[in-house]
Amino acid sequence: MSEGEAVYIRVQGDDKLEPIIEIDNVCKRYGGIEALRDVSLRIPPGVTGLLGPNGSGKSTLIKALLGLLHTHAGNGRVLDYKWPRDTKAIRDSIGYLPEDDCYIAGLEGIESVSLMAQLSGLTGREALRRSHEMMDFCGFGEERYREVESYSTGMRQKLKFAQALVHDPPLLILDEPTTGLDPDQRLAMLRRIRTLATRHGKSILLSTHILPDVKTVCDHVVILVRGTVRVVDTLENLSRPIEPTMHVSVIGDHTPLAQRVSSEGHRVDWQPQTGILRIGGIDPDQTQRLWAWAAETDTAIRRLEPAVNSLEQIFIDVASGSLTAGIDADPSLTLLEADRAGS
Ligand SMILES: Nc1ncnc2c1ncn2[C@@H]1O[C@H](COP(=O)(O)OP(=O)(O)OP(=O)(O)O)[C@@H](O)[C@H]1O
Numbered sequence: 001m002s003e004g005e006a007v008y009i010r011v012q013g014d015d016k017l018e019p020i021i022e023i024d025n026v027c028k029r030y031g032g033i034e035a036l037r038d039v040s041l042r043i044p045p046g047v048t049g050l051l052g053p054n055g056s057g058k059s060t061l062i063k064a065l066l067g068l069l070h071t072h073a074g075n076g077r078v079l080d081y082k083w084p085r086d087t088k089a090i091r092d093s094i095g096y097l098p099e100d101d102c103y104i105a106g107l108e109g110i111e112s113v114s115l116m117a118q119l120s121g122l123t124g125r126e127a128l129r130r131s132h133e134m135m136d137f138c139g140f141g142e143e144r145y146r147e148v149e150s151y152s153t154g155m156r157q158k159l160k161f162a163q164a165l166v167h168d169p170p171l172l173i174l175d176e177p178t179t180g181l182d183p184d185q186r187l188a189m190l191r192r193i194r195t196l197a198t199r200h201g202k203s204i205l206l207s208t209h210i211l212p213d214v215k216t217v218c219d220h221v222v223i224l225v226r227g228t229v230r231v232v233d234t235l236e237n238l239s240r241p242i243e244p245t246m247h248v249s250v251i252g253d254h255t256p257l258a259q260r261v262s263s264e265g266h267r268v269d270w271q272p273q274t275g276i277l278r279i280g281g282i283d284p285d286q287t288q289r290l291w292a293w294a295a296e297t298d299t300a301i302r303r304l305e306p307a308v309n310s311l312e313q314i315f316i317d318v319a320s321g322s323l324t325a326g327i328d329a330d331p332s333l334t335l336l337e338a339d340r341a342g343s
Contacts, residue, residue, distance in 0.1 A: 056225050
């Protein structure tokens, strides 16, 4: 990692929860390529979005957790098992939806799911019962009796999902589960993911490039960049600016209100592209002061709302190495790698 790059890990909130995945100092090289560089990570229960630009190491991390590839260093725990020692038990406890298609030609959908269930140790009868249950959950009708190679991309995604769920694992790892789905199917898939987390207590690691999906279903976010962990936080914390900030848009000239607010010592930024005044240091429950200043300056407020950090901007800033001022300045974030690089 070059100097100036930093890992931003908030050390508050959900760190009280017992992690479901806890790994330290994991390294993986492919020849000269360092795919994972000293990765240490704690993932709490719930739905966690695993984000990162192409080639940042997401798939390598997933395969490493599943014991599908050999790592050069690192150890830890997945659920109640030692990682990487208890690979078999870990794999039995995880439902994995891989990014690529993987089906056996000639099998019907129901046979494909049932085969996975039997490979996981279920008896033939129980495997068939669970397979029907999971295919119902995933929205399959009579097409479950069709051969898999006749399935559309969306149906193949749902088939992989049913296969991942069929042995009722406590932890799901989903690699790009909404790829190739039309908008309705995508929403249905996201609803299923959320249902599994909230009603069935599943923990889910969701690797994706689709940031709106992360905002829809995730509680936590991990961002990898060039094989290193750069952000671990709750979505809620990431969305909240370091300083409480209000967005105000007005009818007509914003200058009198901006000057009045500024004279009270608040930071004011005018954003001409959006027509929004960003006013720092005002909590959402202190807006009566803003209304009073607007009345004093004869300004009509059209819209008033708390500012939030956008996940898109955070992602861009973290990936490019330049972070938003809000995150950068947050004292509750620990600058691990910056310290290391500087030492
Ligand atoms: N089998 C392999 N042999 C050599 N290099 C590999 C191999 N698999 C991955 N890599 C390299 O390791 C790095 C991390 O790749 P990885 O596939 O884990 O990233 P990713 O974040 O999953 O990317 P994407 O978002 O494109 O799927 C990349 O530089 C990639 O080229």
